[in-house]
Amino acid sequence: MKKVTSLFMITTFLFLLSTMICGLWMKSATSVTSGNLSFHLICGILSIISLFITMILFFFQNRQKRGA
Numbered sequence: 001m002k003k004v005t006s007l008f009m010i011t012t013f014l015f016l017l018s019t020m021i022c023g024l025w026m027k028s029a030t031s032v033t034s035g036n037l038s039f040h041l042i043c044g045i046l047s048i049i050s051l052f053i054t055m056i057l058f059f060f061q062n063r064q065k066r067g068a
Contacts, residue, residue: 005061008054015047 022040026032 001061001064005054005057008050008057012047012050012054015043015050019044019047
């Protein structure tokens with residue numbers, strides 16, 4: 001369980017980092033097409049979903065450590 005949680009933490013960090021980079025790129029770019037926008041929107045949604053999965057896994061991992 002600890003390895004899965006660590007994997008999701010790393011994945012979430014990378015998703016959030018790429019979402020921030022993409023957002024900054026879109027802000028500085030003069031020509032943003034609908035294709036670019038949909039791709040970056042999907043990156044953002046995957047980041048949020050990954051964050052929720054990581055939080056749930058982290059909660060269950062800490063709950064098992066306490067023996068509850």
